[in-house]
Amino acid sequence: MSELDRRSLLKMGAAAIVGTVIGNGITLYAAPANAGEAAAAAGGNALEVPPKGKARWGMVIDNNKCTAQCTACTAACRAENNVPVFGDERYDGHWIRKVTLTPERGGPEKHLPLLCNHCDQPPCQHVCPVAATFTRHDGIVMIDKHRCIGCRYCMIACPYKARTFVFKETTEWTNKDVPKRAHGVVEKCTFCAHLIDQGKLPACVEACGKSGEAAMLFGDLNNPESAIVKYIRAVATKGVREDLGLEPKVFYTGI
Amino acid sequence: MNAKGSIAIAITLVALIAAPLLYTAAGNGLFTKPPAPQLAKAVNATECVEPAGWMRANHMNLLTHQRDLIVREGERGRKYRIEGCATCHTKRAEFCDRCHSYAGAKPECFDCHYLP
Incomplete structure (x- = not known):
């Protein structure tokens, strides 16, 4: 997408109405543009963190905006969390x-x-034999790598194939504030819990707003005033394999 | 053979067997105390978070306890944390590693955590 197109898209994000084409001649009018999306579009990465135990973090990915070529989110994640290639x-x-x-x-x-x-x-947490996978007070499922024994039950249990085993340690630090993983543990997305604790957006969401297509929206599902809740109320969203009854907290539009 | 003779033979045998072992051990410095590790001075602060002697014995317990609170409860910015060590002990090879290798300890902290 060219620079001009992206600018116009950002303007759209800041406008009162967001319209997305979901099919031939069908346009979906989303909820009024909100603080979260506008902040992401403007490049700000502030996140309002409620007191401990009150938050329930979730994400919406607007798949009508996401394009095949863009790798802003994956690249940002690798750089932030020392995920090697x-x-x-x-x-x-x-x-x-x-x-x-x-x-x-x-x-x-x-x-x-x-x-x-x-x-x-x-399901990953339910099968973990050493209670290394746990759910944090704000709903983030995390792995305690100090405890993980690398048995890989969780990788079999996860229907999203979200977890990978560390067969090989990286020697390069792209972000020295975040630990890398030693050989023999399972790693996965943490919603950038270390950034959330500092009141910042996850790296993928920030990158998507800055250099991507501004297709990601992150926020507190418990707060009825938050941008993400307003969006989910206004626009039809769907989780991947919702039929499994796992109640995923990442929602997609346009799949 | 009388008792005196058998004792003398036994002592001679033991001496013969032990001599090369002791000679090798002495050559490898097993009978001399190794020099105490020379640790780099801390920078940026004159005092550690706890008295130095106490830290020498107990720092590992502090870190293992606090890490669970940080990982599981998300209570970041605590007084004791491994990144905090690095603010004063800036050279791991001249501080942490020297004492660890002296004591034969093999901590796994640095497999994942960055300490320069």
């Missing part, structure tokens, strides 16, 4: 990855970023 797909870690969906009945392909859905009923 070795050039060998057997060893590469993936906290967020772009997935291509091809409809069986034909039609355009969809490209969506898939990350840990931070389920309310996380």
Whole structure:
């Protein structure tokens, strides 16, 4: 997408109405543009963090905006969290990855970023034999790598393939404030919990707003006034494999 | 053979077997105390978060306890944390590693956490 197009898109994000084309001649009018999206579009990354135990973080990904070529979110995630690329797909870690969906009945392909859905009923946590995977007070499902024994039950349990095993340690630090992972543990998206604790947006959301297509919206699902709740109330959203009853907290529009 | 003779033979045998072992051990410095590790001075502060002697014995317990609070409860910015060590002990090879190798301790902290 050219620079001019992106600018106009950002303007759209800041305007009162966001319209998205979901099919031939069908335009979806979303909720009024809100603080979160406007802040993301403007490049700000402030996040209002409620007191401990009150928040329930969630994400909306507008798949009508997300494009095949854009890798802003995945690149930002790798840089922030020291997720390496070795050039060998057997060893590469993936906290967020772009997935291509091809409809069986034909039609355009969809490209969506898939990350840990931070389920309310996380199967990975239920199967963990050493209680290394846990749900934080704000609903983020995390791995305590100090405890993880690397048995990989959780990788089998996760229907989103959100977890990867650290077969090979990286030696490069792209962000020295965040620990890397030693060989023999399982790693996955943390919703950038270290940034949330500092009142900042996750790296992928910030990158998507800054250099991507501004397709991601992050916020508190418990707060009825938050941008994300208003958006979900106004626009039809869907989780990936909602039929499994895991209650994922990452919602998609346009899939 | 009388008792005196058998004792003398036993002592001679033990001496013969032990001599090369002791000689090698002495050559490898097993009978001399190794020099105490020379640790780099801390910078940026004159006092540690707790008295130095106490820290020498207990710093690992502090870190293991606090790490659970930080990871599981998200209580960041605590008084004791591994990044805090690095603010004063800026050279891991000249501080942490020297004492750890002297004591034969093999902590796994630095597999994941960045200390320069």
